[in-house]
Amino acid sequence: MPERASARRSSRSFAAFDWLSVLVAVLQPDGSVQYANAALEQMLGVSRRTLVGSDFSQYFTDPSLIQSAVAGTHSHDFAAVRFEAVLRRLHQDGIPVHVNLGVGELREHLVVELWPLEQQVRQDREERLLEQSQAHKELIRNLAHEIKNPLGGIRGAAQLLELELQSPELAEYTDVIVHEADRLQTLVDRLLAPHRHPHEVGDVNIHEVCERVRSLVLVEHPLGLKVLRDYDTSIPEFRGDRAQLIQAVLNIVQNAAQALAPRMAQGDACITLRTRVARQVTFGRQRYKLALELHVIDNGPGVPDAILDRIFYPLVSGREGGSGLGLTLAQTFVQQHHGLVECESVPGRTDFRILLPLP
Incomplete structure (x- = not known):
């Protein structure tokens, strides 16, 4: 009973790992799982209750890699180690996942972090998309304001010019100017639309x-x-x-x-x-x-x-x-x-x- 209570207290101390998107396993010195975060549970398709106490190396196509890394880190042959490995998913149609893996010490435990290569590529793409989106929004907003200011003057000047023209043929040109100025105004309004109206929640x-x-x-x-x-x-x-x-x-x-x-x-x-x-x-x-x-x-x-x-x-x-x-x-x-x-x-x-x- 004291050992079980100690394990529960230890597990609670690692609960913050559940908020991470990276896959995390906390291992005992012998390589058995002390704690697995929610992201690792989902990736493996195995419950935390099943993972805890199991040999973590069994979830890799080459168990010797993780066994050597755990032994080397625990014996202080190196402070931390990183390498690529292939993670087995026992209940996900057996489709393996290529990961970058890192092992480091945390007090008397070892912490294994795994970054799925596909997920890393996706997150990099999302971050790049967000950064580009922010940059484009600022650029478009500034350009739209710069375009909007002279448009009114161009349209007004074309209308005044039309009043002075005697030839209907020449008036067609001013009609084109007014029409195109209105079209540009509509485009600018659409560009500025997301920034004009308050967020109504x-x-x-x-x-x-x-x-x-x-x-x-x-x-x-x-x-x-x-x-x-x-x-x-x-x-x-x-x-x-x-x-x-x-x-x-x-x-x-x-x-x-x-x-x-x-x-x-x-x-x-x-x-x-x-x-x-x-x-x-x-x-x-x-x-x-x-x-x-x-x-x-x-x-x-x-x-x-x-x-x-x-x-x-x-x-x-x-x-x-x-x-x-x-x-x-x-x-x-x-x-x-x-x-x-x-x-x-x-x-x-x-x-x-x-x-x-x-x-």
């Missing part, structure tokens, strides 16, 4: 958002398009700006619908709205116990490879005549909710995934 039901978007898109495209629902109705309400989220989802769905124009003509265009709950996920540099996943999946031609990495950049569009602002604004509105929009695309299947933290 209230309770949001994501399925009400989806249903609103679905009805709008089907009114716009009544023939040849199906919008399927695949909802997890257990998802709770959360705090957010309902109008912004409707606009974000609508922009993504409309983008999908426009890409599906050829398939609409054939009558087999399809968009699926899918909601799921994700547990213990990391995005936007934060770890969340629960998050909402909203997928917008279409069976269109896919995003061109040339722009796939830049699809959320301002003024980047794969469609002739597109403004290149719809997805940029969607990403901005979702980021204002501490979320992220990702895209995976191959011909025949494009999946935009919106991630939002849940309470």
